[in-house]
Amino acid sequence: MNETGRSGGxxxxxxxxxxxxxxxxxxxxxxxxxxxEARWAALAPLAAGALAHFLLRGADGTLPRRAASGxxxxxxxxxxxxxxxxxxAVREPAAVVDRSLAxxxxxxxxMRAFGPFVLGDPIAMRFRSPDLLAALERAVESDEPDQEExxxxxxxxxxxxxxxxxxxxxxxxxxxxxxxxxxxxxxARRLERMRTDFVANASHELRTPLASLSGFIETLxxxxxxxxxxxxxxxxIMQDQARRMSRLIDxxxxxxxxxxxxxxxxNEAADIADxxxxxxxxxxxxxxxxxxxxxxxxxxxxGVLVNGDxxxxxQVFANLFENACKYGSDGGRVEIGLRxxxxxxxxxxxxxxxxxxxxxxPRLTERFYRVEEGATGKPGTGLxxxxxxxxxxxxxxxxxxxxxxxxxxxxAVRFVRFLDAIEKT
Ligand code: ADP
Numbered sequence: 001m002n003e004t005g006r007s008g009g010x011x012x013x014x015x016x017x018x019x020x021x022x023x024x025x026x027x028x029x030x031x032x033x034x035x036x037e038a039r040w041a042a043l044a045p046l047a048a049g050a051l052a053h054f055l056l057r058g059a060d061g062t063l064p065r066r067a068a069s070g071x072x073x074x075x076x077x078x079x080x081x082x083x084x085x086x087x088x089a090v091r092e093p094a095a096v097v098d099r100s101l102a103x104x105x106x107x108x109x110x111m112r113a114f115g116p117f118v119l120g121d122p123i124a125m126r127f128r129s130p131d132l133l134a135a136l137e138r139a140v141e142s143d144e145p146d147q148e149e150x151x152x153x154x155x156x157x158x159x160x161x162x163x164x165x166x167x168x169x170x171x172x173x174x175x176x177x178x179x180x181x182x183x184x185x186x187x188a189r190r191l192e193r194m195r196t197d198f199v200a201n202a203s204h205e206l207r208t209p210l211a212s213l214s215g216f217i218e219t220l221x222x223x224x225x226x227x228x229x230x231x232x233x234x235x236x237i238m239q240d241q242a243r244r245m246s247r248l249i250d251x252x253x254x255x256x257x258x259x260x261x262x263x264x265x266x267n268e269a270a271d272i273a274d275x276x277x278x279x280x281x282x283x284x285x286x287x288x289x290x291x292x293x294x295x296x297x298x299x300x301x302x303g304v305l306v307n308g309d310x311x312x313x314x315q316v317f318a319n320l321f322e323n324a325c326k327y328g329s330d331g332g333r334v335e336i337g338l339r340x341x342x343x344x345x346x347x348x349x350x351x352x353x354x355x356x357x358x359x360x361x362p363r364l365t366e367r368f369y370r371v372e373e374g375a376t377g378k379p380g381t382g383l384x385x386x387x388x389x390x391x392x393x394x395x396x397x398x399x400x401x402x403x404x405x406x407x408x409x410x411x412a413v414r415f416v417r418f419l420d421a422i423e424k425t
Contacts, residue, residue: 076169079105079177083167093160093182096167097123099140101133104177113182123180132162136178139164143175149185159189201368205248205381209241216241244379251383254315255367258390265396269418270310271303272347273338279317280336287325287334297337304338304345305418312391319384320349320411326378328353331408348412355405364401365389 079087079096084105087094093110095117097103101124106117117126124133127150135148143166150160161183166175216234224230277299287294317336324334328351335350356364356371363369368382385399392399392413403409 076176077104079167083177087179090181092184095123095180095182096177097136097180098177099174101136101140110182113184135162135164136180139166139178150182157186159185161185198367202248202252205368206245209244209248212241213238240379244381247379248381248383251381251387254387255383255390258312258387258394262390262394265394266307266309266312268307268309269305270308270313272306272308272313272345272415273299273301273303275310275313276317276336276338276347278314279321283318283321283325286322290325290329291332292325292329293333295333295335295337297335298340299336299338301340304340304415306345306415307418308395308415312394316388316391316413317347317349319388323384323411324349324351324353324409326380327351328408330354344414344416346412346414348410350408350410352408355407355409356401356403357405358403361401361403365399 077098083096087096087105088107090107091109093113094107095103095110096105101122103117103119103121103123103126105119106114111117114126123136127133129148129150132148132150135146138144139146145166146164148162148164150162152158152160163179163181163183165179165181167177167179168175169177216238220231220234224234277296280294280296280299284294321334321336328334331352333352335348337348337350339346339348360369360371364371365385365388367386369385370380370382372378388399395415397413397415400412400414401409402412
């Protein structure tokens with residue numbers, strides 16, 4: 001922003017606008033002074049009047065108080081220092097425009113949020129939103145406060161709530177300025193969008209098995225009423241679909257339970273080696289059924305206490321272990337174990353299956369994200385790793401995923417030991 005430069009430029013333009021009057025007045029005075037004829041000399045008071053009018057105007061284009069007395073006072077063009085210091089003190093981005101919607105002041109927060117402004121420019125040069133401009137025009141017309149939403153795509157996706165407030169000044173019949181106060185709604189809008197996406201996705205995921213169930217019920221009641229072989233086949237499919245729905249509902253409930261506790265850090269201790277042994281014990285038979293050998297690594301030494309909720313950690317590693325069996329079954333074996341070092345411990349589940357292509361890795365923990373869908377895909381909800389991420393966030397740690405396509409994948413979580421964790425809190 002360059003107010004001095006701007007007002008200097010405007011002053012120069014004002015002088016230029018008055019140049020013809022000046023030249024005319026000076027010309028008349030010159031003629032009157034140099035030509036002795038009385039009829040020319042009569043023009044001298046007129047010339048002096050024009051010159052005086054010109055000279056009496058201040059640099060801001062208004063008549064000085066004394067000269068203006070008795071006439072309508074001109075509206076000030078720039079807000080005064082006290083208005084500016086109040087606007088500057090506001091934490092949110094704030095700007096002041098005049099009645100012609102030219103920008104007259106912007107605080108430091110506004111410049112941080114929107115980049116530099118050129119004072120004196122129409123506000124429409126910086127904010128092109130027709131809704132915001134219409135709201136500003138409404139406010140100027142009615143002299144009443146107004147508000148509008150502003151969505152900016154560049155340089156980043158941001159949403160603002162803009163309050164437009166008239167700034168009245170003593171002695172002014174109508175407010176000469178309007179304050180634009182910007183409130184950052186970006187986070188709130190993002191959450192809103194996530195919630196609506198989530199509801200849309202969840203309904204879609206539930207609708208698919210439900211539609212299939214309804215279809216089979218229709219068939220069983222109609223064309224296949226007396227077909228015993230079809231009954232058995234269809235009932236199996238219906239059972240699968242019902243299971244899919246119940247898995248989805250369980251995952252959704254789990255997710256919502258964990259989300260509500262997301263900010264509460266667990267303050268109990270859990271033995272992470274014992275957690276991994278329990279998971280291997282519970283799910284070993286399932287792995288064996290899929291023809292997988294399970295190897296436990298680093299789990300027979302003494303226990304390792306970490307800051308955590310045992311049941312939730314079991315849920316995390318059971319999820320990772322099930323995924324390893326489900327998606328890594330080609331590799332023939334699964335590893336679950338601990339790597340210890342001085343500061344902490346890393347718990348991991350590793351498989352030797354087909355692995356995950358790099359472009360999918362950063363998206364795996366998104367809700368409903370699945371690499372394979374349809375007939376080739378394995379049954380799943382796409383919520384498992386999202387639940388894992390939420391539980392780990394509550395535990396102040398993260399999931400790391402390393403995979404080489406064709407060679408398998410390792411899902412690992414680093415924990416600090418319980419005593420260290422206590423000392424650091
Ligand atoms: P779900 O298993 O219910 O689909 P998840 O959130 O647990 O949901 O996993 C998301 C996706 O990540 C899976 O659909 C799968 O494509 C991929 N994935 C997860 N674990 C592995 C793994 N060990 N190997 C290969 N792909 C995996």
